[in-house]
Amino acid sequence: MKIQILAMTAAATVAATAGASDKIVIDGSTTVGPIAKAFAEYYMAANPDVNITVSESGSGNGAKSMVNGTCDVAIMSRPMKETEFKAAADKGIQPVAHVVSLDGLPILVHPSNPVQELTVEQVRKIYLGEISNWKEVGGPDKAIVTISRDTNSGTYETFAKLVMNKEKIGGKCEYVGSNGAIRQRVQSTPAAIGYAGLGFVDKTVKALKINGIYPSAETVQTGEYPVARPLFMYTDGYPKLGTPLYQFITIHLTEDGQEMVEEIGFVPVTAY
Amino acid sequence: MRLETRKLLDKAFSGLGLIAIAVMAMALLAILTPIIWRGSKAFVFKGTIEHRRVMLEQFDRGNSDRFNEELNLTAAARAPVYDMLEAFEAETAELEKTLEAQEDEKKTQAKVLKNQARALKREGGSEEEIARLEAEEDRLKAEAKALKEQARSLGETREEPYEALVDAVQELFGPMPGQKKPVLIRQQYGQTRWDRTLVKLHEVMVEEEWDYSNPDAMGVLVENPRIEKFRGTGLEPFFQYLEDHIDEMMRPKTTFYWQFITDTSKDSHIFGGIWPEVLGTIYLTLGAMIFAIPMGVIAAIYLCEYAREGRTVSFLRICISTLAGVPSIVFGLFGLAFFLNTIQVSDSKSVLAGSLTLSLLILPTIIRSSEEAILAVPRAYKEAALGLGAGRWHTVMTVILPAALPGILTGVVISMGRAAGETAPIIFTAAVSVGAPLKIWETLNQPTPALPWNIYNLCTEHEAVDEIRHVQYGMVFTLVAIVLLLNLFAILMRARISKKLRG
Numbered sequence: 001m002k003i004q005i006l007a008m009t010a011a012a013t014v015a016a017t018a019g020a021s022d023k024i025v026i027d028g029s030t031t032v033g034p035i036a037k038a039f040a041e042y043y044m045a046a047n048p049d050v051n052i053t054v055s056e057s058g059s060g061n062g063a064k065s066m067v068n069g070t071c072d073v074a075i076m077s078r079p080m081k082e083t084e085f086k087a088a089a090d091k092g093i094q095p096v097a098h099v100v101s102l103d104g105l106p107i108l109v110h111p112s113n114p115v116q117e118l119t120v121e122q123v124r125k126i127y128l129g130e131i132s133n134w135k136e137v138g139g140p141d142k143a144i145v146t147i148s149r150d151t152n153s154g155t156y157e158t159f160a161k162l163v164m165n166k167e168k169i170g171g172k173c174e175y176v177g178s179n180g181a182i183r184q185r186v187q188s189t190p191a192a193i194g195y196a197g198l199g200f201v202d203k204t205v206k207a208l209k210i211n212g213i214y215p216s217a218e219t220v221q222t223g224e225y226p227v228a229r230p231l232f233m234y235t236d237g238y239p240k241l242g243t244p245l246y247q248f249i250t251i252h253l254t255e256d257g258q259e260m261v262e263e264i265g266f267v268p269v270t271a272y
Numbered sequence: 273m274r275l276e277t278r279k280l281l282d283k284a285f286s287g288l289g290l291i292a293i294a295v296m297a298m299a300l301l302a303i304l305t306p307i308i309w310r311g312s313k314a315f316v317f318k319g320t321i322e323h324r325r326v327m328l329e330q331f332d333r334g335n336s337d338r339f340n341e342e343l344n345l346t347a348a349a350r351a352p353v354y355d356m357l358e359a360f361e362a363e364t365a366e367l368e369k370t371l372e373a374q375e376d377e378k379k380t381q382a383k384v385l386k387n388q389a390r391a392l393k394r395e396g397g398s399e400e401e402i403a404r405l406e407a408e409e410d411r412l413k414a415e416a417k418a419l420k421e422q423a424r425s426l427g428e429t430r431e432e433p434y435e436a437l438v439d440a441v442q443e444l445f446g447p448m449p450g451q452k453k454p455v456l457i458r459q460q461y462g463q464t465r466w467d468r469t470l471v472k473l474h475e476v477m478v479e480e481e482w483d484y485s486n487p488d489a490m491g492v493l494v495e496n497p498r499i500e501k502f503r504g505t506g507l508e509p510f511f512q513y514l515e516d517h518i519d520e521m522m523r524p525k526t527t528f529y530w531q532f533i534t535d536t537s538k539d540s541h542i543f544g545g546i547w548p549e550v551l552g553t554i555y556l557t558l559g560a561m562i563f564a565i566p567m568g569v570i571a572a573i574y575l576c577e578y579a580r581e582g583r584t585v586s587f588l589r590i591c592i593s594t595l596a597g598v599p600s601i602v603f604g605l606f607g608l609a610f611f612l613n614t615i616q617v618s619d620s621k622s623v624l625a626g627s628l629t630l631s632l633l634i635l636p637t638i639i640r641s642s643e644e645a646i647l648a649v650p651r652a653y654k655e656a657a658l659g660l661g662a663g664r665w666h667t668v669m670t671v672i673l674p675a676a677l678p679g680i681l682t683g684v685v686i687s688m689g690r691a692a693g694e695t696a697p698i699i700f701t702a703a704v705s706v707g708a709p710l711k712i713w714e715t716l717n718q719p720t721p722a723l724p725w726n727i728y729n730l731c732t733e734h735e736a737v738d739e740i741r742h743v744q745y746g747m748v749f750t751l752v753a754i755v756l757l758l759n760l761f762a763i764l765m766r767a768r769i770s771k772k773l774r775g
Contacts, residue, residue, distance in 0.1 A: 053707035
């Protein structure tokens, strides 16, 4: 009898906690967006009573939401900055990083562009405005249209660190708000150059070889491709074992999760 | 003379008016026609067997017996395709094996000769014989090398084009039979729409390549028929077969997918419908109305009937006018900063926060239109009521408000359409790109997808934009339809009320 009551209370508690945490709010990077959306869909299909929402507003906004406590998972395509950590700590939030995937940062041009290859130095000079015509890097006589992500983006930060060497992008650059927008601008502008996550490369745009290395799952995994980075999901503290949040945040470690990451076009962390 | 001028001016003005109305009508037509035409394709289109498969497997819809019958027919039509691919694969593997065996044989022979030559040297055999053996050995080695080269080029000429072909075929028909079921729903099915099927069929038939031979100009797109790469192999008839039998393999049928509105989306809008977005839009609009109408009408009554004209009131009026001119994104940022971060109406973005923000956005319109409506009520009504001994409160509630109701409703109509279509205020306060449809109590603390935001999201941020244009058009169509319906409803209601008032 006692055991029965105990079991019932336990069941009730479990039900209550499950009922209490039946939503997961995800906010942040547009690069990690497709992964988070696929994971959310996958998780909700198996657990219909959990509502997972994903918004893609840029890594910076993801971090802000985490600091303000308005999201459960901040998806970010760059690590959190010291200032963000401090701001979070001040509010009693401890961001914990989960690396869900690796990503290269392909430099994209229009497929009609005959240029096949650039060096990191050349890309840097293009974005500084020192090289302003495709002629100078072996292409036709056309003014280069540089397109960049907005400064709130993790992709921008990665690019600024790995390619620009923290130098400022030149004045004429066009800033857009998402990876998809980069791809659209490049596919509609023959003289454009841009950069986005690996998962956003399709045949409407052409990824260039950088320093002689083509951005692919293999070259990113081996570290050969020079512009690569991990993609993160941040949670407030490590989620309690067995909770929906815990299950969600560990999907990328399962076989299905790795397959999804790969099928979307990114590089699973566990496939060494 | 002056009369003539006046007449002329009058005519000119009515002419201009007619032109303006004609331009407006044309603009409306130019905007609405493509929306309706393209949007309707999300509801009525030629669906393939794959669409019916999605419906059956993901939404449990359709007659499974009839479907299986159809599936068997399709499978029979597709079988030769897979057989041909398999045969080609086997043939290539066989060829590779033969080449390798030949290479091995030559190598062994060369080794034997080498040993013979070495033995002769040791025993001091004739120089001529040794030279002959060595020459023979070199010849064999060269032959082995050539074979190796051949095997390598086999990969380039047969395997790489073949892999590209298989990828294209998989996009068309979905995973090959016997293949492990992919995890992502988008990879589990082939093309669900006939128009996309034809696009993908074209991709199977021709390979797009860019010709960069002119270094001074941009490349030119060349379409190379894929069949050229497989001339003389078992795959040559494959292409003709595909072209001739695509109908049997996909079985297109005109499909009415009215459930597009009521289905949830699968795999971020690649399959399924837009119910969470529709519901989110309705919640947000109604929520905004619930907050804005009482506040707006009460404010208008106060301003017209109770407030004494003076500095304070004119300051209030300036505030209202200014509020009407504030860009909507500012409302969005304000909503995030005030409702979410400061007073924390919910612990994450939510429909509640979004509705509150939207209600602030439309408040000025409602106040202004209500004010105009109240002021338009003839003074005589009020005077008569007061003269009969009714109090101010009583007069307002029973005489002025009912008389002003049609006018107030006009403002409500206009602002309702605006609230339904606004994107900027809900970006930071309520809208997400993926989420389940909410139950009514969940709107208090959960965010929701909503049509205006998801239209934008689909066309800029989605990773498979070109594949799901029809969903985007369908969303635009639905949003326009919702706004028109809301307006129609309100207009009808207004007509009824004014009729009642007159009667």
